[in-house]
Amino acid sequence: MAANFxxxxxxxxxxxxxxxxxxxxxxIQAQQAAMTAEMIGSAAAAGSSSN
Numbered sequence: 001m002a003a004n005f006x007x008x009x010x011x012x013x014x015x016x017x018x019x020x021x022x023x024x025x026x027x028i029q030a031q032q033a034a035m036t037a038e039m040i041g042s043a044a045a046a047g048s049s050s051n
Contacts, residue, residue: 011017 011020
């Protein structure tokens, strides 16, 4: 988010600004999905090893 705010202040081209915003949002969503998958995988592994 902070990178997007800094970029918004310095970039005049609206099209480029939109592209950067979309890229940042995509990266954040990918990171969140990876962390969720890791937590689910860890929980599944812990559950199966306790049986």
